[in-house]
Amino acid sequence: MRQTTLVEARPAKVGQSRRRLEISDVTFKWILLLPAVLAVIALLIFPFLFTLGVSFTDWHLFNRGAPINFVGFKMWASVLSSKYIHTTTLNTLGFVATAVPIEFGLGLLVALALNEATRGRSFFRVFFLMPLMISPIAVVFIIGRLMLHEDIGAVNAILMKLGFERVMWLSDPMTARFTIILVDVWQSTAFMILMFLAALQSLPQEPYEAAIVDGSTALQRFRYITLPLLGPVALTATLIRGLDAFKVIDIIYALTGGGPGQATESVTLTVYRTGVKGGDIAFGSAAAYLLLILMALFAFLLMLAMRRWVRRTTD
Amino acid sequence: MARQRRLKQIVAYTILFFWTLVVAIPTYWLVITAFKLPQDINARATFIPWVDFTPGLHAFQDVFIRQGLVNSRPFLNSIVVALSTAALSTVIGGAGGYALARFPFQIGRFSNDRIAFGFLIQRMFPPAVLLIPFLLLYRRLGLLDTLSGLVLVYCAFSIPFVVWMMRDFFRTIPVEIEESALIDGCDRVGVLFRIAIPLSAPGVVTAFVLVMIGSWNEFLLALTFMFNKAVTVPLFLTLQTSVQYGTQYWNMAVIAIFSVLPVVIAGLALERYITRGLTFGAVK
Amino acid sequence: MNTRMSRRDFLRFSGGAAGMALLAACTPPAPPAESSAASQAPTGKIFEGQTLTVAGMSWMWDATKPMYEEFLAETGIKLEVAAFGQQEIEDKLMQAVATDTYLADLIAVLSNDSADVWGSGFCAPVPQEILDDPEMVWDDVLPIYREKVLDYQGQIFGMPFDGDTHHLMFLHTLLDDPDNQSKFKAKYGYDLDPDRGPKTWVEHRNYAEFFTGWDWNGDGEPDYGFAHMMKRGDTAFWGFVSRSCAYAKHPDDPGFFFDVDTGAPRINTPAFVRALTEWKEELQWGPPGMASYGWGEVIQASQALKVAMNIGWDGTVMATEASQGKGKASFSVLPGSNDVYNAKSGAWETHDQINYAPYLAAGGWQISVAAKSQSPDAAWALSKHFTNKEWGNRFCFEGYRNPIRVSEVTDIKPWVEGKLKFGERSATTYVRALNETMSHPNLVLDLRVPGWTQYRDAVELAVSRALADEASPEQSLNDCADAWTQITDRLGGPEKQMEQYKDFLGV
Structure with a gap:
């Protein structure tokens, strides 16, 4: 019945329709918000809790015909005591702790340079954004597979012409870790540039003018004005990039498959290997939760730092 | 003062040119590889067309003519998935964002800011946590290896992001315009469609493009839930590496170029929006 | 196929079809196989309008296209190829099995996979009429395949497509060379054997060392002794097992991967540790980066005459157009060993006679028809065409x-005189090695047990860790054995797994 009124309401005059519609603001606002809330509950929160539940069972997809038992913390214990997981966790932490600071530094540097540039700024800005658009798989293919190919790649060809040794980009464990970071830096520094540039361009001008009047040097102004003002953005950017870096899998899957040995395997890749491909969904679920806990810890610490920063600067 | 400024400019441009090179060289390499013959890749590295190798179109012929149909399906899949995900999540997420920007909510102890933050926090969820329940759910529903399954899971990840972004966006539009429209006798729905959406078109475009690029490039979920019929471009690219004995770099380069082209064109054309979308909330 | 239809049948059929149409409107389009078969006119194109999807490695379908195009045209089957790489086909197949999802109508299955793929009911057993079909000539199928590989717990699931054993390849032209012969004899005190190549792994090491570091193919670059498949996620499992089995397979003990009585893993016995330790040392006699060679790279290196020996499947790759080794390659069973480890007694034994333990690596790609296929008749017809004796x-x-x-x-006549033009010596030694x-x-x-990919991943991880110097061979294989024990427990325990393993071994 309501529906017919709605349809009839359309040709009516605008002034009357509001009353006729009888859709109160309360109903209206919920109609708008509800789909998003329901989507999140059904597609994120419910699965999220489901995984937690599975991690307390011994469910294995290839153990056919076996009943699914509740085993308490057994899977968690075997995840936490697994050498395999220890290595992949350390790999992931190492990746985050190396790649993100490098991207941070390079991004800040390039953003500062862009901010100084007088000509061609929009060209550089647009061009530098490009790596962010490309799929990591394509980036891996271009840089990792083609240019860094140990035998027929361009980089080794140039290095050897210059008299250096052949670099085993992918088959030496330490170098492979570095190569993964290299690929990530090429792609994700763009995000840092973007964040820092936006922040630099929205900096207030007054402190600088005052400082110049006081006879400060450019370096002093950078150290005592720019850096503190960039603080919150720097932390936000690190938070977003860091959380993404924790989830890394595509670069690794396509470039090294986690090898050589286990040198580059990330936790997400382990979850895929054991839980999805190996069918051991109980173990995979517990391992996935380990990753979530690590990420939450990381986010918590950064947010704490952010709050402290804000408090210090406002005092 | 002038000298100092000049020095600064020199340093700045050195850095900029260095980074331009860093970004440009792999791009250049991808393009020339597509024009190389197998022996110009497999035997040794070659660098400059017409100098140390003769470019040819044989890889393009191979990809488009000889294997044409095999290669077109992943692209069609990706187009369908990227566009439907972007459309769906922009509509649902945009509506949610608008509601949170314009109406007061109270769910238990959660008011607007908290609800918005609740959406934001979903961004943190590692997809790894969701692989297993979705795998079991999709098995039950028969959604594995289907495009709708992929769209659904992509929406799950992009809706929270759109809600958060669009809420911020609507808040930058002065509420007075909408209020005066209401006073003039326009109803809520009319205000939304005639005032708010046109005014927020840049935000809508931003959300749409960002979600589209994201789902075009997504890998892990496609790897997990898609097997054969519904593979998308990134998955197709990785499947190509070991399809034959020995990678056919030249063909892969052609496929990679076409996998990159649509998003790069869309991205660079709408660079302003994307920058705005990605830095939203972080930089006021 | 009964084409004569009474009026009542017709009515019933169209009623059913209407019901079907209603159903089809609500569910994703799935053309019922029976109706299309029933409504066929008896023309040649009996499967007109049916599309089959085939999943396998791309070489199975792409390269062989001329061989089945005629059949497709005759029957009207439309074929869609889902081509995967070595790394992905198994991932995708296992995921499809685990989630019981349709992947393709025809599936290429490795012997290793079959406990999961066939044991789960994912594929249909070969129907009786095909087992009776004279075109198939089942008696001609080698017993080891007919009775073991194609069979799962007493039922045939696989159509005989591809046999797979690992054997040794060596370039006999190098061993024929008198100069090489005298130098080799002077250095090692025994003769090169141009007929059989190295007979033990000790000899293999000597051969490998001898042919490394100098230019024997005349391209101006130093060449190498051998190439083996060592890449994790590719074929390292089979490469490593081939390297180990002469030490680890005791002739009196049926068990190899496990102790069949207790289910205890044997992957970390001194036999495997010795194989891995030696394999790592031998990296110096292979091309740089060999630790990341898969079977594809081994083929490429062998075809380019960069290496004097390899271990692998398929000797014919040496005779293809891409190969420079046509007519230069000979084949032999895997090298043996005088030292054999007896896992039961826990001690090494020295045998006077060389202990050979050839390896049915992977057991070949066999064609299976998915239980979920919508066009089973067409699928069986095509698989028959692929695997009957003539084709x-x-x-x-x-x-x-x-x-x-x-x-x-x-x-050897068809090998030598056929399209392949395998050289006579190559063909003779190839057929001999296979027999x-x-x-x-x-x-x-x-290894054919449920959940086998996890066992395999653990082995490949251990091999890759040891080769990359991340852990000692002993340490990495001990970790692997721990992982195996855990995997076995997760899959229902040693008893359940050994039941399957023993069934395959026939003990």
Whole structure:
């Protein structure tokens, strides 16, 4: 019945329709918000809790015909005591702790340079954004597979012409870790540039003018004005990039498959290997939760730092 | 003062040119590889067309003519998935964002800011946590290896992001315009469609493009839930590496170029929006 | 196919069809197979309008296209190829099995996978009429395949497509060379054997060392002794097992991967540790980066005459157009060893006679029809076309797949005179190596237990860690054995797993 009124309401005059519609603001606002809330509950929160539940069972997809038992913390214990997981966790932490600071530094540097540039700024800005658009798989293919190919790649060809040794980009464990970071830096520094540039361009001008009047040097102004003002953005950017870096899998899957040995395997890749491909969904679920806990810890610490920063600067 | 400024400019441009090179060289390499013959890749590295190798179109012929149909399906899949995900999540997420920007909510102890933050926090969820329940759910529903399954899971990840972004966006539009429209006798729905959406078109475009690029490039979920019929471009690219004995770099380069082209064109054309979308909330 | 239809039948059928149409409107389009078969006119194109999807490695379908195009045209079947790489086909197949999802109508299955793929009911057993079909000539299928590989717990699931054993390849032209012969004798005190190549792993090491570091192919660059498949996620499992089995397979003990009585893993016994330790040392006699070589790279290196020896499947790759080794390659069973580890007694034994333990690595790609196929009749027809004696032989002798039939390993004539033009010496030694392997009493059957990919991943991880110097061979294999124990527990315990393993071994 309501529906017919709605349809009839359309040709009516605008002034009357509001009353006729009888859709109160309360109903209206919920109609708008509800789909998003329901989507999140059904597609994120419910699965999220489901995984937690599975991690307390011994469910294995290839153990056919076996009943699914509740085993308490057994899977968690075997995840936490697994050498395999220890290595992949350390790999992931190492990746985050190396790649993100490098991207941070390079991004800040390039953003500062862009901010100084007088000509061609929009060209550089647009061009530098490009790596962010490309799929990591394509980036891996271009840089990792083609240019860094140990035998027929361009980089080794140039290095050897210059008299250096052949670099085993992918088959030496330490170098492979570095190569993964290299690929990530090429792609994700763009995000840092973007964040820092936006922040630099929205900096207030007054402190600088005052400082110049006081006879400060450019370096002093950078150290005592720019850096503190960039603080919150720097932390936000690190938070977003860091959380993404924790989830890394595509670069690794396509470039090294986690090898050589286990040198580059990330936790997400382990979850895929054991839980999805190996069918051991109980173990995979517990391992996935380990990753979530690590990420939450990381986010918590950064947010704490952010709050402290804000408090210090406002005092 | 002038000298100092000049020095600064020199340093700045050195850095900029260095980074331009860093970004440009792999791009250049991808393009020339597509024009190389197998022996110009497999035997040794070659660098400059017409100098140390003769470019040819044989890889393009191979990809488009000889294997044409095999290669077109992943692209069609990706187009369908990227566009439907972007459309769906922009509509649902945009509506949610608008509601949170314009109406007061109270769910238990959660008011607007908290609800918005609740959406934001979903961004943190590692997809790894969701692989297993979705795998079991999709098995039950028969959604594995289907495009709708992929769209659904992509929406799950992009809706929270759109809600958060669009809420911020609507808040930058002065509420007075909408209020005066209401006073003039326009109803809520009319205000939304005639005032708010046109005014927020840049935000809508931003959300749409960002979600589209994201789902075009997504890998892990496609790897997990898609097997054969519904593979998308990134998955197709990785499947190509070991399809034959020995990678056919030249063909892969052609496929990679076409996998990159649509998003790069869309991205660079709408660079302003994307920058705005990605830095939203972080930089006021 | 009954084409005569009474009026009542017709009515009933159209009523059913209307019901179907209603159903189809609500569910995703799934053309019922029966209706299309029933409504066929008896023309040649009996499967007109049916589309089959085939999943396998791309070489199975792409390269062989000319061989089945005619059949498709005749029957009206439309074929869609889902081509995967070595790394992905198994991932996708296992995921499809685990989630019971339709992947393709025809599926290429490895012997290793079959406990999961066939044991789960994912594929349909071969119907009786095909088992009785004279075109198939089942008696011609080599017993080891007919009775073991194609069979799962007493039922045949696989159509005989591709036989797979690991054997040794060596360039006999190098061993014929008198200069090499005298230098080798002077250095090692015994003769090169141009007929059989190295007979033990000790000899293999000498051969490998001898042919490394100098230019024997005349391209101006130093060449290497051998190449083996060592890449994790690719084929390292089979490469490593081949390197180990002469030490680890005791002729009196049926178990190889496990102790069949207790289910205890043997992957970390001194035999495997020794193989891995030696394998790592031997990296110096292979091309740089060999630790990341998969089977594809081994082929490429062998075809380019960069290496004097390899271990692998499919000797015909040396005779293809891409190969410079045509007519230069000979084949032999895997090298043996005088030292054999007896896992039961826990001690090394020295045998006077060389202990050979050839390896039925992977057991070949066999064609199976998915239980979920919408067009089972067409699927069985195509799989029959692929694997019957006439076409099977043609595929085989042209080098598209490896011998699985007696008729393919009795006479060298089709090998030498056929399209492949395998050299006479190559063909003779190839057929001999295959026969000796497949009829060997100490043959190692591959690992075929549920959840096998996890066992395999653990081995490949251990191998890769040891080769990359991340852990000692002993340490990495001990970790692997721990992982195996855990995997076995997760999959229902040693008893359940050993039931399957023993069934395959036939003990």
